[in-house]
Amino acid sequence: MAAPMKYPPELRRRAVQMYREADPKPVIRRMAGELGVHPEALRxxxxxxxxDQGERDDRLTTTEKQELAALRQENADLRRSCEILKAASAFFAQELDPTRRRY
Structure with a gap:
């Protein structure tokens, strides 16, 4: 489960919009102080x-992050299923073994 967001999505959206529309670009530390958010959060x-806008390629987009999280969850589910099937297979192979003595 993800950690709760400290800042509301609307604040995030508006802060980014203010930064993008400003000319010249403001100092992030100063702008963050004016908005009451941590500078690294704003950055x-x-x-x-x-x-997300395709202006940088050194990090995943929001969509890619969501897809990666879904694929990791699916992978974990499949691994669990595989372990259950292995255990069941071993159990039934042992039960069907004609050379096994039953007491």
Whole structure:
């Protein structure tokens, strides 16, 4: 389960929009102080928006992150299923073994 968001999505969206529309670009630390958010939080929001807009390729887009999380969950589920099937297969192979003595 993901950690709860400290800042509301609307604040995040508006902060990034303010930064992108500003000319010249403001100092992130100063802008973050004015908005009452941590500078690194604002910096990460801006970077993520740039990735989502295709302006940077050094990080995954939001869609790619969601897809990766879903694939990791599916992989974990399949591994669990595989372990259950292996255990069941071993159990039934042992039960059907004609050379096995039953007491």
């Amino acid at each position: 990460n929001w801006i970077r993520q928006d740039e990735a």
